[in-house]
Amino acid sequence: MNDISQMRTVFDKHEPLDIKTMPDSPVKLFEQWFELARHTEHLAEPNAFVLSTANHAGRLRTRTVLLKYFDHHGFVFFTNYHSQKAHDISENPQVSVCFPWYPLQRQLLIEGRAEKISQAESLKYFASRPKESQIGAWVSQQSQVIDSRQLLIDKAKQLAQRFAGKSVPLPDFWGGYRIRPTRFEFWQGQPGRLHDRIQYTTTELDDKVLDDSTIWEKQRLSP
Numbered sequence: 007m008n009d010i011s012q013m014r015t016v017f018d019k020h021e022p023l024d025i026k027t028m029p030d031s032p033v034k035l036f037e038q039w040f041e042l043a044r045h046t047e048h049l050a051e052p053n054a055f056v057l058s059t060a061n062h063a064g065r066l067r068t069r070t071v072l073l074k075y076f077d078h079h080g081f082v083f084f085t086n087y088h089s090q091k092a093h094d095i096s097e098n099p100q101v102s103v104c105f106p107w108y109p110l111q112r113q114l115l116i117e118g119r120a121e122k123i124s125q126a127e128s129l130k131y132f133a134s135r136p137k138e139s140q141i142g143a144w145v146s147q148q149s150q151v152i153d154s155r156q157l158l159i160d161k162a163k164q165l166a167q168r169f170a171g172k173s174v175p176l177p178d179f180w181g182g183y184r185i186r187p188t189r190f191e192f193w194q195g196q197p198g199r200l201h202d203r204i205q206y207t208t209t210e211l212d213d214k215v216l217d218d219s220t221i222w223e224k225q226r227l228s229p
């Protein structure tokens with residue numbers, strides 16, 4: 007029996023959002039929502055977000071990555087610089103992000119431009135990773151077709167021997183991207199499908215580095 011059409015939830019977890027009392031900075035509000043998400047039971051991987059990229063031809067691709075830190079300048083994740091997403095970003099830096107916090111009856115959307123962080127900044131994070139993950143970064147030619155899983159296991163073993171008792175260097179094909187946001191949307195379910203949607207936009211130009219003095223416009227969108 008297929009009863010998917012009858013699956014629905016009453017969205018009643020939160021008081022309606024009041025645009026007047028919401029912070030002027032979407033980064034501040036992100037922080038508040040993130041703090042709640044990370045302390046919510048049964049909300050797996052609160053720092054995971056769905057990242058969509060488009061290549062020069064407009065072909066879209068979507069996958070999950072992990073947020074590692076954020077501030078007024080942007081939201082940072084780490085990946086392989088030869089991966090499909092990296093190719094897409096090199097052709098078109100515009101990206102779209104969704105944090106799907108369903109147990110909270112919330113989603114948080116961000117649009118912006120992704121740019122590589124410096125090698126020194128990547129190294130700082132890489133050095134903090136467990137050795138197994140550092141070796142994993144070396145092993146994987148992310149997004150390439152491979153013949154078998156065994157190839158990965160063998161390569162990981164070889165590299166573990168090579169780096170035994172030594173620190174693992176940062177691969178030059180691995181590092182972080184900072185997403186510099188130009189739009190946020192805070193979505194929160196409400197009864198009767200009268201959901202809250204508050205967007206923050208900034209018209210500040212792409213080449214201006216965003217910071218805590220950035221001026222954001224707040225608007226309510228129809229659900």
Ligand SMILES: Cc1cc2nc3c(=O)[nH]c(=O)nc-3n(C[C@H](O)[C@H](O)[C@H](O)COP(=O)(O)O)c2cc1C
Pocket residue numbers: 051054067068069070071072073083084085086089090091092148149
């Ligand atoms: C929960 C979760 C977290 C992930 N985190 C990352 C990440 O931080 N960085 C990354 O490169 N891939 C991460 N992945 C794997 C990506 O979804 C994806 O398979 C990989 O980056 C290759 O994507 P691409 O071929 O589109 O470049 C994660 C997957 C899941 C399910």
